[in-house]
Amino acid sequence: MRRTSRDIRTANRYDVLRRIIAASPVSRQEVAAATGLSLATVATLVGELLDLGMLTEVGFEDSDGGRPRGLIAVDAAGGALIGVDVAETYVHVELFDLALNVLARADEELRPADSRPEEVVAHIADAVRSVVEQSGVPDERVLGVGVSMPGQVDREGGVSVYAPNWDWHDVPLLDLLAERVPYPLYLDNPLRACTVAELWFGAARGREDVVVVNLGTGVGAGLALGGALHRGITNSAGEWGHTTLVLDGRPCHCGNRGCVETYVGAPGIMQNLRELSPHSPLLHPDDQTATIAALAAAVAEGDHVAVAALQETARCLGAAVADLVNLLNPEMIVLSSWVAARLGQPLLHAVREQVARHALRRPLDAVEIVLSPIPSDPVSLGAATFALKGALASVGQKTAGRSATARRTNGAAGTPAGVAPSTTARTVRSTPS
Amino acid sequence: MRRTSRDIRTANRYDVLRRIIAASPVSRQEVAAATGLSLATVATLVGELLDLGMLTEVGFEDSDGGRPRGLIAVDAAGGALIGVDVAETYVHVELFDLALNVLARADEELRPADSRPEEVVAHIADAVRSVVEQSGVPDERVLGVGVSMPGQVDREGGVSVYAPNWDWHDVPLLDLLAERVPYPLYLDNPLRACTVAELWFGAARGREDVVVVNLGTGVGAGLALGGALHRGITNSAGEWGHTTLVLDGRPCHCGNRGCVETYVGAPGIMQNLRELSPHSPLLHPDDQTATIAALAAAVAEGDHVAVAALQETARCLGAAVADLVNLLNPEMIVLSSWVAARLGQPLLHAVREQVARHALRRPLDAVEIVLSPIPSDPVSLGAATFALKGALASVGQKTAGRSATARRTNGAAGTPAGVAPSTTARTVRSTPS
Ligand SMILES: [Zn+2]
Ligand SMILES: [Zn+2]
Numbered sequence: 020m021r022r023t024s025r026d027i028r029t030a031n032r033y034d035v036l037r038r039i040i041a042a043s044p045v046s047r048q049e050v051a052a053a054t055g056l057s058l059a060t061v062a063t064l065v066g067e068l069l070d071l072g073m074l075t076e077v078g079f080e081d082s083d084g085g086r087p088r089g090l091i092a093v094d095a096a097g098g099a100l101i102g103v104d105v106a107e108t109y110v111h112v113e114l115f116d117l118a119l120n121v122l123a124r125a126d127e128e129l130r131p132a133d134s135r136p137e138e139v140v141a142h143i144a145d146a147v148r149s150v151v152e153q154s155g156v157p158d159e160r161v162l163g164v165g166v167s168m169p170g171q172v173d174r175e176g177g178v179s180v181y182a183p184n185w186d187w188h189d190v191p192l193l194d195l196l197a198e199r200v201p202y203p204l205y206l207d208n209p210l211r212a213c214t215v216a217e218l219w220f221g222a223a224r225g226r227e228d229v230v231v232v233n234l235g236t237g238v239g240a241g242l243a244l245g246g247a248l249h250r251g252i253t254n255s256a257g258e259w260g261h262t263t264l265v266l267d268g269r270p271c272h273c274g275n276r277g278c279v280e281t282y283v284g285a286p287g288i289m290q291n292l293r294e295l296s297p298h299s300p301l302l303h304p305d306d307q308t309a310t311i312a313a314l315a316a317a318v319a320e321g322d323h324v325a326v327a328a329l330q331e332t333a334r335c336l337g338a339a340v341a342d343l344v345n346l347l348n349p350e351m352i353v354l355s356s357w358v359a360a361r362l363g364q365p366l367l368h369a370v371r372e373q374v375a376r377h378a379l380r381r382p383l384d385a386v387e388i389v390l391s392p393i394p395s396d397p398v399s400l401g402a403a404t405f406a407l408k409g410a411l412a413s414v415g416q417k418t419a420g421r422s423a424t425a426r427r428t429n430g431a432a433g434t435p436a437g438v439a440p441s442t443t444a445r446t447v448r449s450t451p452s
Numbered sequence: 453m454r455r456t457s458r459d460i461r462t463a464n465r466y467d468v469l470r471r472i473i474a475a476s477p478v479s480r481q482e483v484a485a486a487t488g489l490s491l492a493t494v495a496t497l498v499g500e501l502l503d504l505g506m507l508t509e510v511g512f513e514d515s516d517g518g519r520p521r522g523l524i525a526v527d528a529a530g531g532a533l534i535g536v537d538v539a540e541t542y543v544h545v546e547l548f549d550l551a552l553n554v555l556a557r558a559d560e561e562l563r564p565a566d567s568r569p570e571e572v573v574a575h576i577a578d579a580v581r582s583v584v585e586q587s588g589v590p591d592e593r594v595l596g597v598g599v600s601m602p603g604q605v606d607r608e609g610g611v612s613v614y615a616p617n618w619d620w621h622d623v624p625l626l627d628l629l630a631e632r633v634p635y636p637l638y639l640d641n642p643l644r645a646c647t648v649a650e651l652w653f654g655a656a657r658g659r660e661d662v663v664v665v666n667l668g669t670g671v672g673a674g675l676a677l678g679g680a681l682h683r684g685i686t687n688s689a690g691e692w693g694h695t696t697l698v699l700d701g702r703p704c705h706c707g708n709r710g711c712v713e714t715y716v717g718a719p720g721i722m723q724n725l726r727e728l729s730p731h732s733p734l735l736h737p738d739d740q741t742a743t744i745a746a747l748a749a750a751v752a753e754g755d756h757v758a759v760a761a762l763q764e765t766a767r768c769l770g771a772a773v774a775d776l777v778n779l780l781n782p783e784m785i786v787l788s789s790w791v792a793a794r795l796g797q798p799l800l801h802a803v804r805e806q807v808a809r810h811a812l813r814r815p816l817d818a819v820e821i822v823l824s825p826i827p828s829d830p831v832s833l834g835a836a837t838f839a840l841k842g843a844l845a846s847v848g849q850k851t852a853g854r855s856a857t858a859r860r861t862n863g864a865a866g867t868p869a870g871v872a873p874s875t876t877a878r879t880v881r882s883t884p885s
Contacts, residue, residue, distance in 0.1 A: 180814055181814065242780075244678075244682055250781070251780060251815065252661045252783040252818050252819075253781060253814055253817075253818040256781035257779065258778035258815065261778045261812055262779055263772070263774070263810065264696060265698065266697055266698045266701075268699075275774070275809075335699065338699055341695075341708070342775075345694045345695055346673070346690065347675075347682070348683070348685055348687070348690075376708075377696065377708045379604070379688070379691055381604050381613055381614065381686055381688045382684065382686065385686040
């Protein structure tokens with residue numbers, strides 16, 4: 020897995036654009052300082068991005084005593100990106116400008132009976148069409164669509180390898196989607212999408228070693244180590260939800276027993292509540308969302324059973340988060356996704372207390388534990404950044420660029436590595452700056 | 453934590469030398485292909501290392517149709533490196549030539565009563581003096597001494613932050629050592645030393661994502677992610693021994709309960725045996741080494757209690773190794789250190805079986821689990837490579853180079869970042885090539 024100079028160039032281009040998006044307007048000198056790249060390299064990469072209409076020159080700033088420095092900013096109108104958040108119960112899609120502002124949103128509900136691949140693909144395609152129509156962005160300005168799928172995905176192959184809640188195995192999702200969605204497509208999973216969103220726009224900006232703990236129906240951990248995503252050798256790193264907290268404990272759908280997820284995922288929290296009070300009025304047996312909301316409201320009112328259920332959840336979660344602290348020695352742990360957002364500060368405080376009981380002193384002293392500050396959906400935001408990264412990988416290829424995950428709009432079989440539609444590459448270049 | 457271009461240059465120099473040590477003799481073209489660096493960069497770095505006498509030109513090879521390529525090799529006589537493995541019960545020191553062949557060894561026993569810092573330092577200094585005398589290497593050719601200390605270390609500060617078995621806290625080890633040892637000193641811990649040894653010389657050569665599981669009195673996991681050591685934000689990553697396997701389980705000296713170490717460290721294995729058979733003749737209550745050796749011998753003879761104790765240990769170890777597989781998705785897990793070496797193949801087979809029961813399919817399919825193939829002590833070998841890396845960091849500095857962890861030989865207080873003795877830098881340059 021050697022990195023070629025082409026990979027390094029793409030990574031540098033992405034890093035430069037990311038810093039400019041985060042801090043527009045900004046000078047080349049500041050970008051060089053923030054990225055550790057030489058000023059000459061930054062100037063070259065900025066020149067390319069200016070030519071592509073992704074950046075624009077916006078004036079000058081005085082530098083102490085020296086000559087004024089040119090300032091550059093992202094050109095928000097330089098392209099549109101779409102982020103697709105597929106979850107167990109919904110499809111949520113957002114369309115962003117190049118500054119990653121949301122221009123349009125669309126939602127589709129997924130009922131348990133709707134979970135065949137063709138049906139999920141139809142919902143995604145409808146929602147993507149809806150955001151493009153709402154925004155009025157012409158097709159040729161859509162640089163790409165990032166799709167976050169729960170479970171394990173093979174991003175190079177565009178395959179949903181295993182989606183436990185739907186019992187999907189090896190579904191060629193991008194091939195199916197390419198028949199319905201006329202833009203370059205990029206597949207990944209929500210752990211990685213959330214983590215990138217925190218690194219770019221959230222609590223982890225400028226950090227190197229961060230774990231984003233995703234608390235929803237399923238749970239997992241997005242790992243940013245040394246400033247970059249750690250994906251693992253087959254893109255399935257982060258399955259912290261299926262690490263053992265209680266040897267021989269609660270059965271898990273993965274086949275193991277005592278997995279972290281069975282104690283702190285939404286169904287696990289419902290079980291914690293049920294074990295404390297089998298007939299609690301807070302329990303909505305078929306509705307996780309309603310139960311977690313009722314639990315949060317009851318905790319706020321000081322209800323004893325609710326507080327005890329929160330404490331028991333925090334006890335398990337604290338021990339499992341301490342495992343991440345001891346094993347990885349990160350500088351920050353971000354609690355993300357809907358269960359963390361609902362249970363909020365009371366959960367955060369209880370978890371901090373429990374982590375302090377379980378973790379070793381030195382890594383404990385080095386770590387901050389925070390709630391995600393991202394107000395909108397971090398998964399669709401993160402998915403859109405994957406599309407941006409994909410689009411940057413094809414920059415500088417004169418003809419239609421080969422890209423690991425971008426797919427032909429015609430979904431042609433026999434092109435497993437896919438080819439980005441040439442219209443996209445052309446479009447980027449013809450966008451006025 | 454931006455990397456400066458100087459950091460990158462040091463890392464590249466180290467990577468180039470590492471490939472040459474692994475594959476001498478080798479052409480610059482092969483080194484460029486193996487490292488992903490440009491041929492021009494490799495040529496420059498090789499030139500520096502030739503000037504320093506660390507490499508030597510050894511002839512030419514034919515290249516298909518082209519002109520012959522120059523071959524380079526490490527100059528084994530270009531310097532000596534010392535690796536110090538400090539463990540709970542001994543100090544083991546090896547002196548290596550630049551090709552990392554062992555030229556001399558020395559051992560000192562540490563009795564429980566000898567564990568004050570001054571005493572441990574005296575044992576280290578005696579053993580270091582012994583290997584230098586045995587080898588006949590002149591002082592000025594010793595490029596540095598890498599010291600591996602159990603527990604948590606602050607490598608920049610040269611401090612043993614926490615050595616649980618001796619109850620050391622914040623011991624300024626390198627300052628104490630610098631008064632007795634006249635060479636540049638570099639501190640780290642055995643998890644990282646073992647991991648580097650596997651990456652350079654062991655099972656993990658050429659691998660990117662590897663976990664080295666250290667099974668001794670204490671247990672831990674060295675993490676190589678993306679081809680480099682993951683140290684964490686305060687160099688304490690890898691404390692897998694203190695992750696929770698059994699919530700509310702066996703008490704651990706770290707203050708937590710149910711830590712992995714309490715089930716699979718040598719004292720934990722003794723406890724597993726005791727719970728199966730309280731008066732087993734295999735148990736030597738005050739001697740871990742003798743108990744593990746007796747257990748291994750009894751397993752080989754098919755003794756039922758011994759096999760059951762091994763199985764119970766493997767059941768716990770398998771679940772805990774599966775946690776590493778699910779969380780990190782590595783391509784390889786190496787079982788290392790003395791308990792793994794003693795219990796050998798029977799332990800390996802039982803662990804593989806148990807990991808398969810606990811891990812998710814996709815990361816399980818991607819991982820190989822093996823025993824360390826390194827025949828000698830991987831900790832002193834790894835510690836010596838830290839000294840080599842430190843020596844390379846001062847290359848190119850005209851005067852005595854500032855180095856993060858190298859210490860003055862006079863141990864002067866008030867120089868927390870230390871300064872490599874100028875003799876070293878001079879020596880390297882004056883060594884004949
Ligand atoms: Zn599970
Ligand atoms: Zn412990």
